[in-house]
Amino acid sequence: MRDMTGVPIQQMADRVAGLMEERLRVRGQGLAEKLRKGGRLLPRRVRTAAEVLQTGAVMAQNPKMWAQVDQAAVAQAYDTCVRHLGGVDHKDRRKGALIGVLGSIAFSVLVVAVLLGAVLYWRGFI
Template sequence: MDIRARTDRLAQLLEQRLDIRGSGFETKLRRAGRLLPRHLRRDGAILIEALKLSDHPRLGRQVDSKRLEKAADAIEHYLLNLDVWDRRRGIAVNVSASVLMNLLIVIALVAGILIWRGLV
């Protein structure tokens, strides 16, 4: 499979699975940031460099196709097995928990101030 077609497929998966917008694989991978594990970000960097080298007629032949296939397969496998709803549910739970914790802290501070002032 062509490296361009493969990275276009990965860019499409990044948009579908992680809701990352942008034009092209390089932009989407950069915006993904910590949503992807470190080893997959490294694999993505390998693919980006191969894209840049593939434009050049002589340097394009130096690209290791097995390494590229392995990197693309790893990213694709991760994105296809990613549970989108579980990820969104986790984000909602984390936001709710942080709001609740902040609310409890404010209530405790107000109660402490009222007790310290002797109003309760």
């Protein structure tokens, strides 16, 4: 395993924050704010890994806390985040959201049509 210092951990956090902005379109300064704003867009294990990375980056800023950073856990968390965010396609996410909205609208129109038909039948018009 490579020897990590505070700067590479911060660089890892910055890289994950950049990927969140690029792939998920989450705005904000730094990983902590992006996790607060867009953490719900990540699966639980990836969100937890990003939180571990953020905690490690904050602890690495203080020389006394640096000794308590679990470097293997931070490296694993970074790999988990990068692996997940690297596979996210924002165009595909947008297309999926549009299909979901159109499906919801179609279902609503179908329910209204069925209810209208039932009321017309019940009133004797059909």
